[in-house]
Amino acid sequence: MAAGAHAALTPALSPTAREFGSGANRGDRVFEGVVSLVAACVPLLLLGIIVLLLLDALPALVRFGGTFLTQTSWDPVKEEFGAAAYIYGTVVTSLIALLLAAPVGVGCALFIAEYSPLWLRAPVSFLIELLAAIPSIIYGLWGFFILAPIMRGAVEPLLKNSLGNVPVLGALFSGPAVGRDLLVAGVVLSIMILPTITAVSREILRAVPDTQREGMLALGATKWETIRKAVVPYARSGIVGAAILGLARALGETMAVTMVIGNSSTQIRPSLFTPGYTMASAIANQFTEADKEIYFSAIVSVALVLLAVAAVMNIAARLLVWRVARGPGAM
């Protein structure tokens, strides 16, 4: 993730020495041919992924059409498939994750870029990036054995008692606290996307020119006023991009979510204490169970929807991040 974020900020290189000597001898032509051919495999691979998924998804897409996205019934026996509950689970868990991780992640980035003493900068960056290196399955294990009991025993009852009776909002915190539900999945996801949001926001904050800060400080502003009025507005679209990249990561997370979300209900209920499914966890759970062609096709359709959503989010995020990285002209 950090590498990707960095790449987004790399400016296009001017063609200078790289143009020299091209095509001079046979070795050059062969070498250029080979690396071009290998590179050309990358778009082909993506095309292959899309085509293959589309072929397998076709039977379900033809049979259910638009109702595949709006129906909640997922019944292999009656052969009725609608992914609305999975989409709902994905959206809700990802939004919880974003709500928790975005403020903390931007705070971490501000600490590293603006507040931290120089000697602390690298260690803190490194530690937060370590969060990204921990495999998804270990988050799942930790969530399953450590976080879920805490959520069930302490956090969820607390939320229920304090917010449960508030009109509208209370509906989110109703029903028995089970510890394997949308809320727990969202909390685990928030930890997993925190390093993404931090790393990208940090790069964005670094791209803000110092003249922005100096101008504001020279006017007598405090450090916080400088950040709020001169730094953050300049970096805003990039920070939104960072949040969307985090959201995109949350949408596709599989193992950690599969272990804590409960994998049971296919109904849409307002309570966050509902055990549910996300698109990714539904695929992981049911892929090997699919015994009929239409059932299998429906699962691949879910994968296709997931692919489309992830692609759109990534493109949107990168456009936003580029805008800041390119400088003030693009604002």
Place this chain on the structure above:
Amino acid sequence: MSRWQRRRLINALAASVVVLCAAVAVAVLLIILGHVAIQGLPSLNVAFFTERPLPPGEVGGGVAPAILGTLEMLAVAATIGIPVGVATAIYLSEYGRGNLARAVSFTIDLIAGLPSIVIGVFVWAWLVRNVVGQYNGLAGGVALAIIMVPILTRTVEETLRIVPDPLREASLALGIPRWKTILRVVLPTAQAGVITGVVLSLARAGGETAPLLLTALGNQFFNLDLLQPTAALPIQIYNYARSPYADWQAKAWGGALVLITLIGVLSALTRWAIARRTRVV
């Protein structure tokens, strides 16, 4: 309270909130690592690393086939992923211009953003169903290679881009052909970046579970045949964690500790390699 005092108070409050955010993030990391270490250590012993899993109910055994399987599949992934990733990086940095370069660069980002489970579904449909006909380790390795390539390409490409042009020019001025310049001058100069990319992508691939569930499936026995279902450490952790047996659950934590240590050692090795071999970068 005067206006100036209020502004200073808000300034101090904001600073403490920011510090708190960083502290929370670091604390969460330490808590998770701490839990893995404390829960995982007791189940580590010689048998854990050398024996195969025992049937439920029998205490003992180990996860050796899973460790072996993970190494097998990482070897497959590295064999495919490293040449492809490095060649793509060379193309993007040294040759890439025009529509193909833009398409490659764009799709690298998209593949990097693909949920790994989607890659699993793709490799299943392609290799497991159509080519081999059953779950197999080779397909697992290919899935991991697809996850490696974007990370590797981006890291290597960035390093190649910051290799100074005068180095290329000096080499070309001596009459050395361009391909030799790239392989003998540019790539060695970017060595640290290449090593970082390889290790980063291997560490990431080694922890992947979801695509392996759909391709390698897992196996309780030692297996060197890559066309058979193959065990992997993350799959073993997943299966053990979901089991109702205390002994298996303890082994899941042990596996998690081994996996994290493996990734930690890989990362530490990279830092060491970079510190020793850094020339320009």
